[in-house]
Amino acid sequence: MRRAFLFLTILPIAACGNLEEVGRAPALSPIESSDEFRAMTTAPLPAYSERSTPNSEASLWSGARSSLLGDRRASQGGDIMTVVIEIDDKAEISNTSGRARQGAQSMGISALLGLPQRLNEVLPNGIDLDPAVSTSSTSSFSGNGSVSRNEKLTLRVAVTVIERLPNGVLRIRGSQEVRVNFELRELIVxxxxxxEDISRQNEITYDxxxxxxxxxxxxxxxxxxQQPRYGQQITDIILPF
Known part of the structure; x- marks a missing residue:
């Protein structure tokens, strides 16, 4: 009874971590904890410096962004650019594994200075010391898993340059929401x-x-x-069977 009570007490505590995800979409990993962010913000990287070519006072052309030949690509905080997302992935994985084991052990005391025979007289009916210990075990395992995935997504979204890192790399973020009747579609990049990866059309591909x-x-x-009810999600996490 104590073991059963302890099991029923620990089980809900172990499931508390999963209960926090009930009704929530899977969270994306924060960029700040990624290796890319740490590599871009460390001191050893060379600092970025723009090369500026002074314009001749007699020239009719200017390198300013507002000029005809100026570079209008996003380059600093607050600038806007377009991200082109074209994902067409397909993956198939299949795994099969099996395992079997069988073992038996037996230990008996047939003669030990006559003690087994004397003890058998005082032991209850059906209990004797020959064999004293006998065990037998059999276990088997068989697993079969497969994954088939096919994803295709084509989108375009405008993003904003949040900041410019010391090495010149741009940190971007963009969101787009479209509501049709009572359904809201949300895109976050x-x-x-x-x-230098931004095209002359001020666009960049997701790759x-x-x-x-x-x-x-x-x-x-x-x-x-389309989602199971909260009660069903909670029972799926808590129930061990």
Whole structure:
């Protein structure tokens, strides 16, 4: 009874961590804890410096961003650029494993100065010392798992340069929300980009974003119906059977 009570007491405590995720979407890993962020903010990296070429007073052209030939790509905090997301991934994984083991042990006391025979006289009926100990065990395991995934996503979203790191890398973040009736679609993009990877059209593809975090989901009546109820999620976490 004590063991059963202890098991029932520890089980809800162990499940508390999972209960916090009930009704929540999987959280994205923070960029600040990534290796990319630590590498970009460490002192050994060379500091970024822009090369500026003085314009001749007699020249009709200027290198300013507002000029005809000026560079209008995002380069500093507050600038806006476009991220093109075209994901077409497919993966198939299949694993099979098996294991079996069988063992038996037996130990008996047939003669030990006559003690077993004398003890058998005083032991209750059905109990004797030959064999004194006998065990037998059999275990088997068989596992089979497979994963088949096919994802395709094509999106374009405007992002804002949050800050410029000491080595010139730009930290970007953008979000987009579209509401149709009672369903809200949300797109979030964060990461780090190099200014030289930005095209002349002020666009960059998602595969050139370091530490990219892309979230595409929704909230609303349809999304609520697609998720199991909170009570069912809680019982799936707590019940051990």
């Amino acid at each position: 964060t990461g780090f980009v190099r200014p 050139k974003i370091a530490g990219a975090r892309i979230s595409y989901g929704g909230r609303g009546q349809i999304s609520d119906v």
